[in-house]
Amino acid sequence: MRAALLIATKDLRQRARDxxxxxxxxxxxxxxxxxxxxxxxxxxxxxxxxxxxxxxHSPLGSALVGVLRSPDLAAVASVRQLAEADARSAVTxxxxxxxxxxxxxxxxxxxxxxxxxxxxxxxxxxxxxxGRLAExxxxxxxxxxxxxRLSVQAAVGAGATAPxxxxxxxxxxxxxPETVVDRPSGQHELDAISxxxxxxxxxxxxxxxxxxxxxxxxxxxxxxxxxxxxAPVRPSTILAGKALSIVVYGLASMTVMWxxxxxxxxxxxxxxxxxxLLIVDVVLAVVALAALVITxxxxxxxxxxxxxxxxxxxxxxxxxFFFISAAPTVMRRLALVTPxxxxxxxxxxxxxxxxxxxxxxAPLLAILTFTVVVGALAAAQARRLxxx
Amino acid sequence: MDATTVSPLAxxxxxxxxxxxxxxxxxxxxxxxDRVAVDDVGFVVGPGETYGLLGPNGxxxxxxxxxxxxxxxxxxxxITVAGREVDHNSVAAKRAIGYVPQDxxxxxxxxxxxxxxxxxxxxxxxxxxxxxxxxDTLDLVDLRDRADDRVDSFSGGMKRRLNIAxxxxxxxxxxxxxxxxxxxxxxxxxxxxxxxxxxxSSGMAVLYTTHYMEEAERVCDRVGIIDRGHxxxxxxxxxxxxxxxxxxxxxxxxxxxxxxxxxxxxxLPGVDxxxxxxxxxxxxxxxxxxxxxxxxxxxxxxxxxxxxVELVEPDLEAVFxxxxxxxxxx
Numbered sequence: 001m002r003a004a005l006l007i008a009t010k011d012l013r014q015r016a017r018d019x020x021x022x023x024x025x026x027x028x029x030x031x032x033x034x035x036x037x038x039x040x041x042x043x044x045x046x047x048x049x050x051x052x053x054x055x056x057h058s059p060l061g062s063a064l065v066g067v068l069r070s071p072d073l074a075a076v077a078s079v080r081q082l083a084e085a086d087a088r089s090a091v092t093x094x095x096x097x098x099x100x101x102x103x104x105x106x107x108x109x110x111x112x113x114x115x116x117x118x119x120x121x122x123x124x125x126x127x128x129x130x131g132r133l134a135e136x137x138x139x140x141x142x143x144x145x146x147x148x149r150l151s152v153q154a155a156v157g158a159g160a161t162a163p164x165x166x167x168x169x170x171x172x173x174x175x176x177p178e179t180v181v182d183r184p185s186g187q188h189e190l191d192a193i194s195x196x197x198x199x200x201x202x203x204x205x206x207x208x209x210x211x212x213x214x215x216x217x218x219x220x221x222x223x224x225x226x227x228x229x230x231a232p233v234r235p236s237t238i239l240a241g242k243a244l245s246i247v248v249y250g251l252a253s254m255t256v257m258w259x260x261x262x263x264x265x266x267x268x269x270x271x272x273x274x275x276x277l278l279i280v281d282v283v284l285a286v287v288a289l290a291a292l293v294i295t296x297x298x299x300x301x302x303x304x305x306x307x308x309x310x311x312x313x314x315x316x317x318x319x320x321f322f323f324i325s326a327a328p329t330v331m332r333r334l335a336l337v338t339p340x341x342x343x344x345x346x347x348x349x350x351x352x353x354x355x356x357x358x359x360x361x362a363p364l365l366a367i368l369t370f371t372v373v374v375g376a377l378a379a380a381q382a383r384r385l386x387x388x
Numbered sequence: 389m390d391a392t393t394v395s396p397l398a399x400x401x402x403x404x405x406x407x408x409x410x411x412x413x414x415x416x417x418x419x420x421x422d423r424v425a426v427d428d429v430g431f432v433v434g435p436g437e438t439y440g441l442l443g444p445n446g447x448x449x450x451x452x453x454x455x456x457x458x459x460x461x462x463x464x465x466x467i468t469v470a471g472r473e474v475d476h477n478s479v480a481a482k483r484a485i486g487y488v489p490q491d492x493x494x495x496x497x498x499x500x501x502x503x504x505x506x507x508x509x510x511x512x513x514x515x516x517x518x519x520x521x522x523x524d525t526l527d528l529v530d531l532r533d534r535a536d537d538r539v540d541s542f543s544g545g546m547k548r549r550l551n552i553a554x555x556x557x558x559x560x561x562x563x564x565x566x567x568x569x570x571x572x573x574x575x576x577x578x579x580x581x582x583x584x585x586x587x588x589s590s591g592m593a594v595l596y597t598t599h600y601m602e603e604a605e606r607v608c609d610r611v612g613i614i615d616r617g618h619x620x621x622x623x624x625x626x627x628x629x630x631x632x633x634x635x636x637x638x639x640x641x642x643x644x645x646x647x648x649x650x651x652x653x654x655x656l657p658g659v660d661x662x663x664x665x666x667x668x669x670x671x672x673x674x675x676x677x678x679x680x681x682x683x684x685x686x687x688x689x690x691x692x693x694x695x696x697v698e699l700v701e702p703d704l705e706a707v708f709x710x711x712x713x714x715x716x717x718x
Binding site: 003006010013014017018221222223224226227228229230231232233234235 | 454457458459477479480482483485487489490491492493494495497498502506507509510511512554555
């Protein structure tokens with residue numbers, strides 16, 4: 001054990017003198033997580049700027065404005081009432097993201113037997129979701145109006161004696177269900193930094209696969225591995241020392257990410273014990289992957305190729321670069337083939353709930369299974385690593 | 389002791405027949421696929437002895453010493469170091485070995501002192517003893533003043549010296565050097581060879597591989613000649629030369645009755661043969677250095693004017709050529 005610690009300490013000292021290892025392990029993940037947090041911040045806190053134009057100047061026009069300014073929509077949209085020309089200009093410039101234009105004569109048509117002119121919705125092309133929201137509100141308003149008209153006609157046809165206006169008031173009180181809801185699925189909303197902090201931490205952690213494998217091959221090429229093997233230590237001790245250095249580097253990298261993004265970027269990681277368990281689990285998976293690359297590669301060039309495939313393949317499939325929840329079903333399923341995909345699922349669950357380690361039992365077991373399988377594949381060929 | 393052609397069935401005896409050998413290799417065999425890299429090789433190295441494995445590149449020298457150090461699994465044979473059997477898990481035997489690989493096996497991003505402290509700790513050297521050994525070893529290889537500089541700032545010769553220091557630090561019973569002077573400038577090479585010579589004199593057993601005949605002659609007490617995986621002969625330089633019946637040569641440039649001179653020289657005790665060609669006389673003898681004054685005396689007596697004298701002593705290159713039919717550097 002002492003010899004393994006010596007070897008690990010030596011490896012870490014060398015890594016500490018390697019600027020690229022420090023950048024990839026500590027600086028880059030923080031910087032990229034912060035950048036991606038900024039880049040994706042609009043996707044989790046959606047808020048539309050809508051304009052409404054009442055060319056009808058009628059109670060229905062007031063009703064539409066009322067719907068848009070209702071408490072139900074206040075969380076997702078701000079509404080300004082403008083003249084039509086101003087609204088079109090504002091949408092074109094982007095000052096307003098979309099506009100609903102109620103045409104003149106809308107009320108008269110709605111209360112008469114003829115066709116009702118449509119409510120026009122215009123949207124800035126950079127704000128398509130806001131345009132969709134405006135369309136949904138317009139469709140809901142028209143649907144509610146049609147339901148009211150149908151109710152009154154049905155009541156009159158059935159011989160109701162109350163005045164039509166009273167019937168319309170009663171019908172409009174029976175509103176259609178709301179369709180625009182802004183509610184997180186867990187107890188807490190998942191913001192971008194809470195997703196990308198662990199995602200980027202793991203992405204850069206995976207570079208330790210290359211560091212570990214390349215370090216081993218460098219020792220082999222330069223003859224220092226032979227010198228270690230001639231020393232009074234067992235080959236298994238040398239491998240343990242190498243693995244230990246990857247574990248310490250990986251834990252340090254992820255822990256710094258955890259602390260810095262929590263303290264300075266407001267990331268929510270969740271229960272510390274569960275987070276620590278997930279981090280340790282993922283770091284062990286990285287050690288197993290490094291061992292597999294070391295044993296499979298036959299040249300240093302192959303080490304680089306296999307490491308790159310492992311890093312980028314796993315992180316792209318695992319969803320480290322995008323919100324996995326927004327990905328197609330097939331991608332969401334594929335992500336669960338990877339340890340980082342499972343880990344991300346665990347981190348999301350922890351960030352959006354107040355759960356403890358129980359919340360991440362499934363991810364922990366899945367990652368552990370991955371580690372055991374990959375580690376076994378590496379161990380099958382590890383015999384030849386130190387002694388020829 | 390006489391030089392011997394080596395029986396593949398048994399190792400050679402200890403050089404003095406008394407002290408227990410530090411390294412004993414018996415019937416070593418190593419195959420890489422169908423190719424037999426080392427074939428039934430055996431030799432011993434005693435305390436204070438420097439044993440050279442001399443052979444061309446690819447002869448099996450490095451494979452042999454890698455097996456001796458437990459770096460390579462052997463397909464046959466037995467190796468003991470300081471009485472303990474060697475394999476890759478034999479911690480006790482490996483503690484007695486100091487290994488200086490052909491590569492510059494030190495960490496370039498650590499300082500010389502950090503390198504030695506790391507390797508020293510692997511051999512359980514601690515605190516005061518470790519610090520003292522590191523300083524002493526740095527002194528030995530003349531790197532004390534660069535102890536705290538990173539190795540990647542060193543010249544090739546300095547790295548070589550540090551490479552040797554890392555193998556010496558724990559004062560092993562057996563020091564194994566694998567072509568330690570490859571790519572070294574003449575000055576560093578000279579220093580390295582002096583160090584090796586003094587280590588042998590201090591009682592350390594040294595196993596030294598080289599394909600430089602001059603190095604083997606200079607530092608080795610005994611030499612094993614290895615070719616195509618076979619140890620074809622071993623002994624001291626003189627023993628090996630006698631083994632192949634190589635003789636010294638005296639080449640005279642001369643004017644006068646050269647046939648008469650040859651006839652007179654043939655009658656001289658110690659002269660095996662004397663022949664002449666245009667303006668030259670060639671004399672073969674077992675010990676030309678001692679015979680030379682008498683040869684010049686006879687020439688004067690015969691009235692032959694000697695214009696040049698060249699003494700040619702056979703070397704290990706000639707022995708190798710004789711034993712294997714190829715030159716050492718072929």
